[in-house]
Amino acid sequence: MKLPQIRLENVTVRYDDRDVLTNLTLSLDEQRIGIIGANGAGKSTLSRLLNGLVLPTSGTVRVGELTTAKHSKQIRRDVGFVFQNPANQIIMPLVAEDIAFGLKNLGLGKQERQFRVAETLSQLNIMHLAERESHTLSGGEQQMVALAAVIAMQPRTIVFDEPTTMLDLKNRLAFQREIARLDQRAIVVTHDLEILEDFDRVLVVTDGGIRFDGAPDQAIAHYRQWSHA
Amino acid sequence: MIAAKNTSWLAGIPAGWKFGTLLAVSISLYLISSWQVLLALLILSAATLASARVDFKQLRMPLLTLVVILGVVLILLGVQTGWLNAAISVLRLLAMCLFAYSVSLTTSFDAMLELFQNVASPLRVLGANPAQIALALSMAIRFIPELKRVYLEVREAQHARGLGNNPLAVSVPLVIRSLKIADETAEALDARGYDSAPAPRNQR
Numbered sequence: 001m002k003l004p005q006i007r008l009e010n011v012t013v014r015y016d017d018r019d020v021l022t023n024l025t026l027s028l029d030e031q032r033i034g035i036i037g038a039n040g041a042g043k044s045t046l047s048r049l050l051n052g053l054v055l056p057t058s059g060t061v062r063v064g065e066l067t068t069a070k071h072s073k074q075i076r077r078d079v080g081f082v083f084q085n086p087a088n089q090i091i092m093p094l095v096a097e098d099i100a101f102g103l104k105n106l107g108l109g110k111q112e113r114q115f116r117v118a119e120t121l122s123q124l125n126i127m128h129l130a131e132r133e134s135h136t137l138s139g140g141e142q143q144m145v146a147l148a149a150v151i152a153m154q155p156r157t158i159v160f161d162e163p164t165t166m167l168d169l170k171n172r173l174a175f176q177r178e179i180a181r182l183d184q185r186a187i188v189v190t191h192d193l194e195i196l197e198d199f200d201r202v203l204v205v206t207d208g209g210i211r212f213d214g215a216p217d218q219a220i221a222h223y224r225q226w227s228h229a
Numbered sequence: 230m231i232a233a234k235n236t237s238w239l240a241g242i243p244a245g246w247k248f249g250t251l252l253a254v255s256i257s258l259y260l261i262s263s264w265q266v267l268l269a270l271l272i273l274s275a276a277t278l279a280s281a282r283v284d285f286k287q288l289r290m291p292l293l294t295l296v297v298i299l300g301v302v303l304i305l306l307g308v309q310t311g312w313l314n315a316a317i318s319v320l321r322l323l324a325m326c327l328f329a330y331s332v333s334l335t336t337s338f339d340a341m342l343e344l345f346q347n348v349a350s351p352l353r354v355l356g357a358n359p360a361q362i363a364l365a366l367s368m369a370i371r372f373i374p375e376l377k378r379v380y381l382e383v384r385e386a387q388h389a390r391g392l393g394n395n396p397l398a399v400s401v402p403l404v405i406r407s408l409k410i411a412d413e414t415a416e417a418l419d420a421r422g423y424d425s426a427p428a429p430r431n432q433r
Contacts, residue, residue: 051420092338092371101421135378153421
């Protein structure tokens with residue numbers, strides 16, 4: 001799978017006269033990228049810039065040749081997003097129908113939708129959830145369904161915003177395994193530092209900027225040091 | 230109640246035919262005043278439901294509720310208009326409900342929404358978007374249990390803080406949390422490629 005480069009050029013995001021991110025320039029090429037940092041540091045805003053859920057106040061975010069300012073709809077097909085709270089991401093009352101929802105938005109026909117739903121459920125070993133009502137799922141099952149809904153759309157990059165925050169240890173490990181198995185690029189915003197051990201690159205975000213950018217062990221050590229200061 | 234995967238003969242019939250027939254049967258039931266014919270139709274409706282391979286555990290509570298409501302209707306109508314009239318009304322309502330269960334529990338939610346979009350498509354002339362209305366309907370059904378869960382959490386938190394059954398203390402955080410859910414869900418709709426513009430007909 002050829003992964004498109006994601007590039008931020010002089011990006012600033014401002015809310016209510018406050019800079020949440022300031023003049024960021026970086027390229028994201030690796031397959032596993034972690035983003036860590038304190039609450040309110042700008043991690044979630046940074047993750048939402050990558051598929052156009054948030055547009056920069058100034059500067060440009062490019063995914064391949066496309067910019068989020070002009071092509072956010074196309075980019076969202078290629079950059080999926082898994083939210084912290086899966087309950088609010090599941091739109092339809094039944095699991096299979098929820099996974100088909102995104103496929104319908106892609107304009108796929110009924111047969112193709114059914115095929116992809118079955119294929120994705122099978123890939124994540126959650127075939128048994130297909131006919132379950134969404135509100136009856138446990139937190140771990142909801143997060144798996146949210147991931148399935150994104151995978152089914154076959155994006156080349158998936159951004160995760162604190163995906164394990166609401167999970168117990170067993171579900172957290174299961175979810176971590178699924179992220180490790182993905183062919184797609186995974187960009188994971190997290191406070192769960194263990195997830196990042198096998199990642200290619202970790203960014204430490206503080207006060208609207210990238211404080212450290214490097215290998216996971218170094219980035220985590222830097223973040224711990226910064227947190228204790 | 231939402232239809233899980235159903236493999237009965239009824240599931241193979243297109244949703245439009247099923248709901249059209251249900252409409253016609255419901256109207257016909259009101260034209261029939263013979264209790265014997267209505268009793269026969271009630272038996273037919275029960276047989277139809279039985280043949281629909283529905284999970285009866287799923288049906289137990291709705292049926293119990295229905296029986297209680299119709300029991301009240303029977304007593305009220307019996308006292309006011311006579312017992313034969315009451316029995317006829319109750320037979321009619323019960324048959325209609327069983328036919329409706331047979332149809333709704335053998336039709337996937339997706340198929341119902343598609344049917345709704347087709348039926349509501351003339352509203353496009355008035356500027357309405359049937360796809361958006363269908364999505365709003367499905368989200369209402371999806372999020373009712375979610376809002377109930379939030380309500381229970383808020384009430385529990387208020388009880389823990391000794392506020393008892395104070396409606397204001399419950400309603401304010403409930404509204405705020407509901408708005409947050411709405412905000413996050415809107416963001417998820419965007420992330421999942423939902424386009425609020427009407428979809429071309431061949432993509433539905």
